[in-house]
Amino acid sequence: MPQTHPATPAESLIAAQGGRITRTRVAVLEVLLAAEQSLTHDEIGAALDDKGIKHDRVTLYRTLDWLVESGVAHKMAGDDRARRFGVAASGPHEHAHFHCDRCGKVVCLEGLQPAVAVNLPGGYQLDRAELVLHGACPTCGKGA
Amino acid sequence: MPQTHPATPAESLIAAQGGRITRTRVAVLEVLLAAEQSLTHDEIGAALDDKGIKHDRVTLYRTLDWLVESGVAHKMAGDDRARRFGVAASGPHEHAHFHCDRCGKVVCLEGLQPAVAVNLPGGYQLDRAELVLHGACPTCGKGA
């Protein structure tokens, strides 16, 4: 078993934020990195179970909050009341999300430029823009 | 006291959807019409209390659901887990929302054209786009 710092992507990402390398954080981050779509707490928790990682619901909440605060991950609210989480792959969360109204999944569209040079009414200070596209994903779309 | 159908905007709007004119629906719709921003269940409930309208939490949920289904109102999920509701003033909900990160309020920016002629990766069927801008509203912005 390797006891040196094998420097997995997840570990170095955590260390870069000044956080401690713990089982839970590494596992959660690996799950997020491996996922192509945004995941809910539930889904991440299930993935942790699959990995055999002991965890707690509360710990998962706190871990995800920490990841979001550190800028590693980002959270978003879907149509249901469950927040979804994903890794902020490139740069800040300046990318769009696609929400499939049929299967409920949310994927990140990294290649999209929001182009939100919109004319704000006045007095509004724009910090960031979040673009959510609704429709059918390829999987659901071709089935219908 | 007027007993004919004085046709308040709220009443005619409800009747146009084939719904019955009830105290709760009229009151809720009036609150929504009077509000410049999106409201949560809590806020609407408080407004109903102010009006002296007896109501129930569940009734409020169902009334709002009905309004959304009828296309009169629209709901959206904010950063917190509370859904917010507003009237769909002009056309469908093809307008942007501004979310103030300081006071948490959400206003509708009707004058904005999302311009989401984005290049979807492939296989994705776009139904509608939701643009949420984050930042500081005029009230919070000038104070800082």
Place this chain on the structure above:
DNA sequence: GGCGAAAATGCTACTATGTTGCACAATCAT
């Protein structure tokens, strides 16, 4: 390698938001 401080975890309990089923009351057509 061991030691101690600081941080993360895990547990229980709690709050908030939203939902379901059923009895009762209000609405609307006749």
Place this chain on the structure above:
DNA sequence: ATGATTGTGCAACATAGTAGCATTTTCGCC
């Protein structure tokens, strides 16, 4: 006015997220 239909109100439930605190784990330091 009368009766079917629809909306309301109540109670209980379900799910998502939070708070406090004791225990364990990580990590800097010797």
